[in-house]
Amino acid sequence: MLLTEKHIFVKNRMMTKKELTELIDTWINIEWLQYEIIRQPELYKLLTKIAFYDHDPKSWRAAYILDKVTDVRPELLIPYLESMLNQLKIETNPSKKRHFLKLISQNEISEKFSGFLFDYCIHAISSGKEPPAVRVHAMQNLFNLAQKYPELRGEVLSIIEHEMEYHSTAGIRTRGKKLAGKLRKQLL
Secondary structure (H helix, E strand, O other): OOOOHHHOOEOOEOOOHHHHHHHHOOHHHHHHHHHHHHHOOHHHHHHHHHHHHOOOHHHHHHHHHHHHHHHHOHHHOHHHHHHHHHHHOOOOOHHHHHHHHHHHHOOOOOHHHHHHHHHHHHHHHHOOOOOHHHHHHHHHHHHHHHHHOHHHHHHHHHHHHHHHHHOOOHHHHHHHHHHHHHHHHHHO
């Protein structure tokens, strides 16, 4: 569905979930949607519902838009971070996982989710089934957790080095070298 005049905010009416979902379905609308969500932050909540809970194969585009909007307005994600972490526990869409892990890596995670996130990221980074981008963002989250919990630094360094040696991709090598170098310096 292409953007039409009826989709632009009508006075005194916010876009519906159905309208937003239809707009997300067409790439040509994405840039406009990003602008509108930044301009009308109440749409962010609606976008999170689509990104987190919608099972439509194209709902990952909502996660993409969340990612882009959060680059400009990072504070919008904070109230939804816990919901995103809970959704990550059951998410199967690799594109959503990639965006969720990226967004999580850019935020402070509460202690109550640290154990889950550590285990999840170890599984993700060592899984041959996960795409490289998911694994790279999992690696970044492991590094972030090692910054918060210094006792994990040696283990995280070992995991990163193992992945760079045995399951390397360009992204794993590039991010891995950077993070491993920082961890080595911290362990001296």
